[in-house]
Amino acid sequence: xxxxxxxxxxxxxxxxxxxxxxxxxxxxxxxxxxxxxxxxxxxxxxxxxxxxxxxxxxxxxxxxxxxxxxxxxxxxxxxxxxxxxxxxxxxxxxxxxxxxxxxxxxxxxxxxxxxxxxxx
Numbered sequence: 001x002x003x004x005x006x007x008x009x010x011x012x013x014x015x016x017x018x019x020x021x022x023x024x025x026x027x028x029x030x031x032x033x034x035x036x037x038x039x040x041x042x043x044x045x046x047x048x049x050x051x052x053x054x055x056x057x058x059x060x061x062x063x064x065x066x067x068x069x070x071x072x073x074x075x076x077x078x079x080x081x082x083x084x085x086x087x088x089x090x091x092x093x094x095x096x097x098x099x100x101x102x103x104x105x106x107x108x109x110x111x112x113x114x115x116x117x118x119x120x
Contacts, residue, residue: 027094027101027108030059034091060087063109075110076119089116 036052061083067074077086093112094101100108 025059025105027097027103027105030056030090030105030108031094031101033059034087034094037087038091057083057087059105060090060109063106064113066106067110067113075113075117077113077117081117086113089113 033052033056037056040050040053064077064083064086090109090112093115094108097108100111
């Protein structure tokens with residue numbers, strides 16, 4: 001619980017000023033946070049990686065939940081798939097499609113998930 005509170009606090013401090021800005025996150029921004037996420041997962045992280053770890057998972061979860069309420073755009077993700085699985089799918093998509101990194105991050109999350117979890 002203490003770790004979750006710390007991560008939430010770091011996320012709020014890290015993102016607090018950016019919510020008012022009109023700038024949309026690009027794939028480059030999301031890839032940067034994914035790399036920090038991977039570094040934090042491997043225990044070779046610094047405090048900046050921990051903040052980006054929380055930011056990455058928060059962005060992925062928020063994007064996924066927005067897709068979940070917009071039925072036509074929802075990928076067909078099995079209930080056994082975890083947030084970590086989704087974050088990894090998106091991260092691998094970003095690394096495999098460097099020419100798309102200037103596109104909005106939310107578009108790339110949707111594209112990665114629809115490609116990985118197509119509806120049959």
